Amino acid sequence: MKMTRRDFITTTGALAGAAMLTLHAARADKGGSPLSPAINPVFLTGSLDGWPLADLAAIGYRGLELTPACLDNPAPWLAQAEEAGLALFAVNALPDLRPYLTGSLSDAVEHRRRATLDRLLATLRRMRELHVPFLVVAPSRLAENYQSVEEARALLVESLRELAAAGDATILLEGAPFRLFASAAEIAALVDAVASSQVAAALDVGHCLLRGESPADAAKTLGPHLRYVQVHDAEVRCGFPLLDAHLPLGLGAAGRQDVLAAIADRPCAVTVTAPDDPLSAAREALAWLTGQRESPG
Amino acid sequence: MCIRPVNPEDYPGFADRSVKPITRRDLDNQFHTTAFRAFALDGSPSEPPHRYRIINLTETLDLWTKTYNFGRVLWPHWTFLFAENWREAVDEIAARGLYLFDIWGYCPSGPFERFEWSEYRIPDETHRYLLEKLGPRFLGYDNGEQDGRFIGGYAKLVCPAPATRRQAHQAFCQYFEQLGNDLQNYLNALSSLTFPHYFAKMGNHRILGAETAQGLPSVPMWYAFIRGAGKQYGLLWFGNASVWNRWGAKSLADPQAEDTTAPGFFTGPTAGTSLSLLHRLWYLLVMYGSVIMGYESGHLASATEERTVAGVTKQVPALTDIGREHLKAAQWCAHHPDRGELHTPIALLWDFYAGWAPPRHLYTGDTYLVWGNMPYKNGDHQIDLLFRELYPDYPDGGFFHNEQGFLTATPCGDSFDVILSDAPQEVLHRYQCVVLLGETHIEGELLAKLERYLAQGGSLVACANQLGQGASTLFGVQIGPVEEAHHAIVEGHPWPINEPRFRMHRLQCAPGVRVLASTRQGAPLAVKRECENGGSTLLFASEFFLSNPLLSLDKIRNEIDQPLLSPYAMLNHVKAILLPYLRSFNLISVEGPPIQFLVNINEQTDRLVVTLCNNRPEPWEGGIRPRRGRIRHALNWMSNEAVEGGDSIHVRVAPLEVIVLELLLDAPAFEAWQ
Numbered sequence: 001m002k003m004t005r006r007d008f009i010t011t012t013g014a015l016a017g018a019a020m021l022t023l024h025a026a027r028a029d030k031g032g033s034p035l036s037p038a039i040n041p042v043f044l045t046g047s048l049d050g051w052p053l054a055d056l057a058a059i060g061y062r063g064l065e066l067t068p069a070c071l072d073n074p075a076p077w078l079a080q081a082e083e084a085g086l087a088l089f090a091v092n093a094l095p096d097l098r099p100y101l102t103g104s105l106s107d108a109v110e111h112r113r114r115a116t117l118d119r120l121l122a123t124l125r126r127m128r129e130l131h132v133p134f135l136v137v138a139p140s141r142l143a144e145n146y147q148s149v150e151e152a153r154a155l156l157v158e159s160l161r162e163l164a165a166a167g168d169a170t171i172l173l174e175g176a177p178f179r180l181f182a183s184a185a186e187i188a189a190l191v192d193a194v195a196s197s198q199v200a201a202a203l204d205v206g207h208c209l210l211r212g213e214s215p216a217d218a219a220k221t222l223g224p225h226l227r228y229v230q231v232h233d234a235e236v237r238c239g240f241p242l243l244d245a246h247l248p249l250g251l252g253a254a255g256r257q258d259v260l261a262a263i264a265d266r267p268c269a270v271t272v273t274a275p276d277d278p279l280s281a282a283r284e285a286l287a288w289l290t291g292q293r294e295s296p297g
Numbered sequence: 298m299c300i301r302p303v304n305p306e307d308y309p310g311f312a313d314r315s316v317k318p319i320t321r322r323d324l325d326n327q328f329h330t331t332a333f334r335a336f337a338l339d340g341s342p343s344e345p346p347h348r349y350r351i352i353n354l355t356e357t358l359d360l361w362t363k364t365y366n367f368g369r370v371l372w373p374h375w376t377f378l379f380a381e382n383w384r385e386a387v388d389e390i391a392a393r394g395l396y397l398f399d400i401w402g403y404c405p406s407g408p409f410e411r412f413e414w415s416e417y418r419i420p421d422e423t424h425r426y427l428l429e430k431l432g433p434r435f436l437g438y439d440n441g442e443q444d445g446r447f448i449g450g451y452a453k454l455v456c457p458a459p460a461t462r463r464q465a466h467q468a469f470c471q472y473f474e475q476l477g478n479d480l481q482n483y484l485n486a487l488s489s490l491t492f493p494h495y496f497a498k499m500g501n502h503r504i505l506g507a508e509t510a511q512g513l514p515s516v517p518m519w520y521a522f523i524r525g526a527g528k529q530y531g532l533l534w535f536g537n538a539s540v541w542n543r544w545g546a547k548s549l550a551d552p553q554a555e556d557t558t559a560p561g562f563f564t565g566p567t568a569g570t571s572l573s574l575l576h577r578l579w580y581l582l583v584m585y586g587s588v589i590m591g592y593e594s595g596h597l598a599s600a601t602e603e604r605t606v607a608g609v610t611k612q613v614p615a616l617t618d619i620g621r622e623h624l625k626a627a628q629w630c631a632h633h634p635d636r637g638e639l640h641t642p643i644a645l646l647w648d649f650y651a652g653w654a655p656p657r658h659l660y661t662g663d664t665y666l667v668w669g670n671m672p673y674k675n676g677d678h679q680i681d682l683l684f685r686e687l688y689p690d691y692p693d694g695g696f697f698h699n700e701q702g703f704l705t706a707t708p709c710g711d712s713f714d715v716i717l718s719d720a721p722q723e724v725l726h727r728y729q730c731v732v733l734l735g736e737t738h739i740e741g742e743l744l745a746k747l748e749r750y751l752a753q754g755g756s757l758v759a760c761a762n763q764l765g766q767g768a769s770t771l772f773g774v775q776i777g778p779v780e781e782a783h784h785a786i787v788e789g790h791p792w793p794i795n796e797p798r799f800r801m802h803r804l805q806c807a808p809g810v811r812v813l814a815s816t817r818q819g820a821p822l823a824v825k826r827e828c829e830n831g832g833s834t835l836l837f838a839s840e841f842f843l844s845n846p847l848l849s850l851d852k853i854r855n856e857i858d859q860p861l862l863s864p865y866a867m868l869n870h871v872k873a874i875l876l877p878y879l880r881s882f883n884l885i886s887v888e889g890p891p892i893q894f895l896v897n898i899n900e901q902t903d904r905l906v907v908t909l910c911n912n913r914p915e916p917w918e919g920g921i922r923p924r925r926g927r928i929r930h931a932l933n934w935m936s937n938e939a940v941e942g943g944d945s946i947h948v949r950v951a952p953l954e955v956i957v958l959e960l961l962l963d964a965p966a967f968e969a970w971q
Contacts, residue, residue, distance in 0.1 A: 239851025
């Protein structure tokens with residue numbers, strides 16, 4: 001029997017208790033190397049408005065992953081993040097890369113691709129001011145109705161080169177489900193094709209699972225291209241729809257050892273969604289990663 | 298009983314809307330038909346330098362509106378707006394007093410230069426010219442099946458997938474914001490799924506409708522949404538039936554031709570939507586209150602024949618069976634203009650953000666999702682399972698070669714509209730009964746609206762788990778803890794009804810509340826309270842009418858020509874009590890095997906117009922009995938033959954056929970109010 005999220009949180013909340021999880025929890029499998037994940041609060045609740053960022057620091061997080069919209073007006077959160085000791089690990093641009101809805105790097109309609117690039121270039125300018133090292137992007141779907149995969153690839157590579165040339169941040173390309181070039185091998189090939197030191201790869205654990213790849217194997221495939229890992233769970237069960245739901249850790253197919261092998265010593269961020277009880281989900285994610293709790297099964 | 302038709306200008310805020318809904322006055326207070334779908338061009342627009350002209354303009358318009366009077370509404374492909382002589386076409390349309398409707402062919406990210414399914418932006422100059430020249434006769438640009446396109450092609454790309462239905466609604470709106478901006482926010486909704494309320498709410502849609510048949514949803518269920526959205530937001534609606542189905546398209550260009558097959562594409566005289574279904578859909582969509590009706594295509598044959606129009610004889614394309622059916626049905630409509638309003642006494646109401654869609658549909662192989670990217674919750678299964686009672690086999694629409702499910706029997710009558718929780722008070726008062734469904738809680742503003750609704754004589758149905766704070770008093774109960782049961786004793790039945798296990802809330806009833814079903818231990822399962830002003834409330838103790846899960850999703854197969862199982866069952870005691878309760882709001886009872894039936898009414902209270910649609914391959918025979926009064930005269934509008942009256946009339950409906958009967962009674966069948 002699968003636990004509900006409420007069951008999960010109730011059970012594991014007791015385990016975690018009031019004791020703050022240590023940020024530098026020892027990792028048995030890596031000989032005690034520190035694990036200092038960031039967390040994406042926008043993914044947790046859908047918005048950064050009113051987020052008590054100090055609570056995330058108190059749980060044990062030391063960094064933030066944000067979305068481009070957050071950088072439009074950093075005043076409400078920047079001081080709070082600095083005070084809490086939360087560094088800016090990365091900007092995750094996937095909310096701005098919803099084909100047609102918000103943007104695409106390979107849109108066949110040039111003004112839409114241009115608008116997407118302009119938006120991301122503005123984000124990169126703000127990232128430079130805030131010293132954010134990574135911008136995470138993803139391929140798109142095939143444009144309707146006449147685009148070839150080759151055309152989509154060429155436009156994506158062209159877009160990545162333009163973004164790479166624009167600033168100091170490294171552009172990290174990651175595979176995303178239901179889109180083109182979703183596998184680690186395809187991402188690695190694209191990074192090679194761009195051939196820029198400013199373009200590398202990110203790995204999203206949930207996305208890997210949704211396309212049937214082991215995160216650890218995907219990390220191996222990406223090799224030196226891989227700079228950053230995002231961690232959330234995904235349900236992969238026969239008869240159930242595949243959804244990019246960014247489940248709390250332990251509620252899907254993610255295996256802890258597999259995830260830790262993918263992370264290795266790389267910076268990583270928790271990217272789960274849990275608007276009903278975000279702090280519990282954040283606490284449990286860290287507990288799961290540091291081995292203080294196992295999957296509820 | 299409310300007999301008021303939707304008049305958009307009567308709705309609050311109409312005068313202030315920048316994009317106004319189409320009004321009946323815009324349509325010359327007439328019903329219209331449409332058939333014309335594209336202008337002839339002098340070459341391929343996709344060939345550089347993409348310069349082309351519309352040709353045979355007057356001949357084309359003569360053919361479609363004079364030689365064959367297919368109607369005054371033109372429904373053309375978008376390419377004509379980018380022709381060098383596009384103004385000439387608009388001027389000619391204006392001079393002839395024709396309407397320009399639902400200009401179609403938009404497809405996100407399709408290259409403009411292909412001039413096919415393309416993404417294009419209507420230039421401001423073009424839009425201004427259309428409005429200036431055509432005024433109210435320019436009806437809008439096509440939001441054509443884009444809800445399905447969003448669900449099938451874009452919803453699952455939203456990363457992260459929405460965690461709340463508000464987020465899901467926001468993503469849906471993002472898609473249509475792009476589309477609206479490209480199309481001057483002057484839109485006609487040709488729906489392909491069950492989201493017309495959201496289109497209406499956007500404020501940039503002028504009329505609602507749907508592409509019926511195709512591989513698209515079951516029509517009685519679907520038009521409950523479209524009518525409800527129209528009534529809730531003050532928009533008229535139209536009807537359309539497609540010659541396509543999941544496997545191909547009907548082509549009658551050469552009626553002797555063999556059907557041809559290509560991979561995934563089957564076309565020919567016996568491919569696509571059957572003529573029988575097209576025929577039934579016309580009459581049903583008209584009786585549903587559509588202000589414009591048309592078939593998608595296929596009106597004219599490749600062969601030509603001689604025709605004389607206004608003293609001029611010429612060779613023109615011959616009519617196909619579709620063309621003939623269109624002309625015959627349009628003439629029928631002209632002969633029967635006083636069809637009245639569809640009597641839909643019951644509103645099915647759920648939360649605005651629900652995003653409910655049928656458990657399976659054309660645009661995805663996934664099942665049981667709302668908004669295209671969120672799994673059904675129990676409340677969504679409740680909607681599905683109630684629809685399976687109201688419209689049996691409705692999930693099969695678009696999935697069966699034999700067309701099962703497109704049209705269904707309606708054991709409780711085709712008597713329902715879907716409205717959402719943001720419906721204003723006055724919209725609720727259109728209905729005699731509101732059935733609360735889905736993940737919806739009676740609290741806050743909704744509670745206040747329903748209190749006023751009941752105070753004015755409305756009736757309300759809900760489940761105990763849907764009651765928020767303060768709502769239990771509406772039903773005369775106090776809600777207690779949850780427990781499980783596996784049987785029900787229904788009032789008037791000698792033996793307990795066995796049920797699968799289900800969750801129920803303990804109900805403590807106030808004096809005067811009648812227990813209609815209980816457990817053997819005396820725990821109420823269904824309670825009814827008669828209200829002072831004539832209505833009643835009906836509350837079920839079970840959660841969403843549902844059993845506990847009976848089947849895991851991984852055991853459910855979604856396959857062509859196979860029904861789709863549900864993981865739950867609707868409880869038998871709920872069916873035993875709820876379905877007769879819903880039937881009690883109908884103006885007629887239908888005696889005989891299940892059949893699709895609907896009743897139209899107007900201010901003449903002793904007159905009922907009854908539509909019977911037999912969607913089965915065997916003949917139907919049965920009786921029609923008014924709830925009040927005797928039938929003193931009945932006329933079959935299809936044959937113009939009188940039918941013998943009495944307490945009831947006996948009717949025979951041929952297989953896969955529809956008939957419309959006008960019944961004149963010896964007493965009022967209802968009390969009318971505007």
